[in-house]
Amino acid sequence: MERDHALSGRETNGLARVPRRGFLSAALVGLLRKTDRIVSGSFVNESDELGHRLRSRGPFRTPAQRERVPVVVVGAGMAGLSAAWRLEKRGFRDFVLLEMEKQAGGVSRWGENEITAFPWGAHYVPVPGPHSLLIRELLADLGVLMDGKWDERHLCFSPQERLFLHGRWQEGIEPELAATARDREQYRRFEERMREFRASGAFTIPMERAGRSPDAALDHVPMGEWLRREGFDSPYLNWYVNYACRDDYGAAAAATSAWAGVHYFASREPDDKGPLTWPEGNGWIARRLASRFKPHIRTGSVVFRIVRESARVRVFTEDVEFVADCVIFAAPTFLAPYVMEDAPPVGGFEYSPWLTANLVVDRPPQDQNSEVAWDNVIYDSPALGYVVATHQSLGTVEGPTVWTFYWALAEGPAPRNRRLLLTTDWAYWKEAILNDLSRAHADIRQRVARIDIMRMGHAMVRPQVGFLSSAERLRAAAANGPVLFAHSDLSGFSIIEEAQYRGVTAADRALARLGGRR
C-alpha cells in the first residue's frame, strides 16, 4: 500500500527525506541507551568425558542382558540413519541403531527453545544436481522434492548470504566491494578452471560416482599452494577459497588437499537457487528419520566393545550385549581401534575441532541499509559467521531469534586447537564470540540474552594433503566383512551426501551378506 513517493507532490521540501528522519531524531534526542547486559548460557551436549573413557578403554559395566539382532548399526548420525533408511526401504526391519548421545542426529543434531528450533551443526543441503540420485530420493521421501520440483518453502529464502566487508554489508559472500579489475579477472579465471574440472567428471557427489579414486598428484598439493601455482594471488579470491575450506572442511586452504578444495567448487550442479535449509538445519532431516526409526533407536547406548566370533559379532553396551550377523559401524572411524581388536589402521584420519554457539538474540541489531540474510559472514574473521534460525519464517515481522554461530578452529594443528577448545571456559568463548560479532554489530552486547556453546573435538574429518588418495583411506572405505564401516569420514570430507552414500552402501553390503547366508 505504499503509494506516495514523488507523486503526491506535497512533501515539505526536498530535504525532508524520510529515512534520515528516524536516524536524526534518535541522534537528537539520544534514544540509545548503552549498558552491558548480563549474558547467560553454558557449554551444552558435552561428550568429551565419554570419548575419553572410550579411548582409555573403560571402565564400563558388563551388560546383564543379551539380544539377538541380525544387523546392529553403531551411531545414529546421518550415516547410521541413512543405513536404516536403506534397510527399511529394502524391506528389512531386523536392526537396531545404537547412539551414545541422548539424541540421534550426530553432527545434524538440533535444539529448540521457546523462540524456534535451531541447528547444533550441519545446517543446509546444497540443492542436489540431477545426478545425485540418492539424496534426491531421500528428499523426495520427505516431501521436499515433488514431481521433480523443489518445494519453495524448503529453499533458502532471499536474501541468502551477505558479507561484512570494509565496514558494511554486501550481498553474497564472494567479496565484491572495492574489488579491483585484477580480482575480477581472477574470479573469472578461477571459475573457468573449476568449469574445466567439473567437465572432467572426476569431481562428483558422492565422490565414488566418478568411478575412479582421487588424482594423487592433485591430492598431494595443498589448496593454498595450488592457487599460487596457478597464479591466483588476489587477496579476495584467496580469502574466499580459504573460507570455503574452513567452512566445509574445518581446515585452512594451506592444510587442505587441493583435490578437496577443487571438489568444493567443481562438484555441484544445482538445479535451483538454494540451498535447502530449515530452522533446525539438517536436524530437520535427522529428526524425521529418527522419528521414523524410533522403535529401532537406542540412545544413551555406548558401544565399548565389538568382538568377532566365527560367524557372529558381539556388540557390547553397558546394558545389553547384542549378538549380530553384521555390524554397520557408522560412528567416526577413528574410534574403531578403541572398541575392536582387528580394526584397520586409521592413523591418517584427522578431524577438525569445532565450536557452535546458539545465541538468543531477543532484539534484532540495528543494521542500517542491510537486511539480515540467512548466512552472515564477516570478512577476515577467524570464525565462520552465523545463520539465522527464523530466516525461513513466513512472517513479515522481525522478532526475537536465534543465531547459530560457527567456528572451525582451522588455523594450526588440530590437536593443539582441540586442547585449547577443551581447556578454556565458557566465558572465554562467550567473549570471543561477542567480540567477533561486534565488528559488524556494534550493539550486539545489548541484543544477546543467552549463548549456549557446543564443543566438538572431532567435528568433521579433515581432507589433509594426500589423505584422499591414501591407501589407508581407500582400504577402510573398501572394507567388506561382518563389520562394515559407514561414516562420512571414509570419503575424507564431511557432507551429508557422503554420509548418506556410505550408510546406504554399508546397508546394501549387509543385506548382501545376510542374503548370501540365508
Added chain:
Amino acid sequence: MQVVLFLSVFLIAACGLIYELIAGTLASYLLGDSVLQFSTVIGSYLFAMGIGSALSRYLRRGLVRRFVSIELMVAVVGGFSTALLFVGFAYGEAFRLQLYAVVIAIGILVGLEIPLLMRILEGRFEFRDLVAHVLTFDYLGALGASLLFPIVLVPKLGLVRSAMAFGIVNAAVALWSTFLFRAEVPRAGTLRAGCAMVLALLGAGMVYAGKITAAAENNIYADEVIFARDTRYQRIVLTKWKDDIRLFLSSHLQFSSRDEYRYHEALVHPGLAALPGARRVLVLGGGDGLAVREILKYPGVEEVTLVDLDPEMTHLSSTHPFLRKLNGGSLTERRVHVINADAFPWLEKETGYFDFAVVDFPDPTNHSLGKLYTTAFYRLLAHHLTARGLAAVQSTSPLFARQTYWCIVETMKQAGFEAHPYHAYVPAFGEWGFVLGALSPYRPPAQVPNGLRFLTPITLAQMFDFPSDMGPVPAEPNRLNDQVLVRYYDQEWSAITH
C-alpha cells in the same frame, strides 16, 4: 583559587567547541555534504570569534558583571541552539540563514569570553604566565570537548540534550564566577537570580527535549497532524488539510480522502461485481476499513474477514471519528470480523474458503514484505478460494514500476492463477495497478453496485486495457528463494525518486 580559575577556562572552551561541533553535525545531518557544512560552520564560527575578540576592547568597566552576562547569553543561545535549529528546519524556510545566524551569534559571544577573562585576571598573574595558562586550558578544553562529543554526547545524550547540558555548564560557570570574583561584584543578587533562571530554563529544556523534537517532526508532514502514534509495527500518522485527510504508515502515504474512492472501488468491484453469489470475503491488509466499505455494498456478502497486522491500526479505523466517517464504520459492522495477525502464517493455519479475496499489502520494499508477493503465497491464497473464486491484488504502479508490476502478474500466473491485469488513475498516487487472479474464466461484470463515484461498467471494462507505455514487459516470477521483485522495485522506484 588558581586551579578553579583555570578550570573555568577549560569549561568555557569545551562549551564553545561543543556548540561548534553540534552546529556542524546538525548541518551535515540536515543538509548533507558534511565537508561543506563543517568547513563553512567552523569558518564562520572562528570568524565570529574574531569579531567577538575585536569587540571586547569596547567593554571597559564592570568586567566581571559583563563576563557573567555573556556567559548567561552563551548558555541560552548555545544551549537552545540545536532545538532552535531543528524546529527552524521543520517549520521555517530559510534554514541556512538561521544556521549561520546562530553560529555567528555564539561565535561572537564565545570570542568575547577569553579576552574578558584575561583582562579580569590581568592583575593577579605575570602576563606571560597568564597567557600560557589561559591558552593551555583553552586548548585542553577543546581537546576534551572534541573527544567527548562523538564518544559520549551524540550516542548517549543526543544533539538537543548535549547542547542544553553544555548550556548548563556555561550558566554554572557564570554563577560560580559571581562567587569567585565577589570582590568585583558587590551586589550580585540580580546576577545570581539571572543565573538561576537560565539554569532552570535549561533544566526544563533537558526534560522536554523529546517533546520539542517530536513537535518539530510532526511538521515534516505538510498538513496538520491530527493523530500520531508509534505502534509495535509502524508509525501511524493522520493529517488533515481542509477536507483532505491522509493516512501515513511509517511515512508512506496510504490514502488521501479526496480520491481514495477511486483506489478502493478499483480494488474491489471488478472482482466482486463479477461474483453475484459471493458470500465469504477475505481482506488481507487494508486496516483502514475502506476496502471493506466497498465490499459491504453487496447485500449477498454474509461474512467479511479482515486480517491486518497492527491492532492499533484497526482500532483507530474503528474508533477515530474522521476514519469512521470515511469508512462508514465498516470495521464495526456485524458481518465483519477483524483479526490481527501476520497474513502469511495466518493463511497457513486457516482452513476456510473464500469466494473473493482482496490483497492490499504494503509495496515490496524489502524481503520481508516481498514474501507476500511470492508464488508460495499466491499458491496458498489459491488454496483458500472457492472454485469460481477471485483475488484482487494491489500491485504498485505499472507506469512508474513497470517491471515490478508485470513481475507480480507473472508470479500469480506461475502460482496457477489466470491473471487479469488492470489499472486506474488515483491522483494521490498516479497511475496505479491491480491484478485480478481467477481460478476459472473471468469476464468483467456488466453491472456495478449503485452509488459508486468512480466506476461504471464501461470504465471498469476499459481498465483492463493497457496503453503501450505500461504494457507487458518480460519479468521473472518472484519466489521465496529468489525475490526478483524486491530488486525490480528497488531499481524502478529509486530511479524515480533520486
